[in-house]
Amino acid sequence: MASSHRVPIEEHPDLVELRARHDRAAATPRAQAVEALALLAGLYLAASPWIAGFNDSVTLAVTNLICGIAYMLFLGGLGNSYERTHSMAWAAAAIGVWTCIAPWVVTGDVAQTRSITSNLIIGVIATLLALAAASGARDRDTRRSLGAQPYRSRPGNH
Numbered sequence: 001m002a003s004s005h006r007v008p009i010e011e012h013p014d015l016v017e018l019r020a021r022h023d024r025a026a027a028t029p030r031a032q033a034v035e036a037l038a039l040l041a042g043l044y045l046a047a048s049p050w051i052a053g054f055n056d057s058v059t060l061a062v063t064n065l066i067c068g069i070a071y072m073l074f075l076g077g078l079g080n081s082y083e084r085t086h087s088m089a090w091a092a093a094a095i096g097v098w099t100c101i102a103p104w105v106v107t108g109d110v111a112q113t114r115s116i117t118s119n120l121i122i123g124v125i126a127t128l129l130a131l132a133a134a135s136g137a138r139d140r141d142t143r144r145s146l147g148a149q150p151y152r153s154r155p156g157n158h
Contacts, residue, residue: 031136034075034129034132034133037129038072038076038092038126039075041122041129042071042072043068043072044068045064045067045071046064046067046068046069046072048119048122049061049065052114054112054114054115059106060103064099067098071092071095074091074092075130075133092129092133093127096125100123102123103115
């Protein structure tokens with residue numbers, strides 16, 4: 001019986017190429033800018049009750065604190081492990097949408113002008129940044145596939 005040498009999955013050519021592609025995507029200035037802005041957005045979201053002055057609304061303050069920390073965790077690792085956290089950008093987009101509607105949904109009377117304005121602005125920014133992070137690898141793949149294989153006519157085929 002012939003013995004076959006099995007290559008570990010970590011060394012599979014497709015997996016190596018996938019990691020290299022994600023490393024290239026994470027190293028672009030656009031991806032780095034999105035990551036930095038997302039961290040700032042998450043930090044603001046977490047601290048917004050105290051910055052904008054609606055920390056007396058405990059339920060919304062706690063909601064923003066938790067969502068801000070989760071948002072930073074979801075998008076903060078894009079530079080180090082893009083292939084694992086890329087899909088988390090969609091969860092971060094959901095946090096952005098939640099941030100927009102949270103002043104009306106959380107328990108208690110928290111719908112104040114400051115909380116609504118702050119949450120709407122940071123919610124839209126957070127959603128757009130998360131969508132930009134989620135589309136980072138797809139844009140790179142689309143450009144590569146469009147330019148990588150130009151049409152060439154084969155001899156004998158007309």
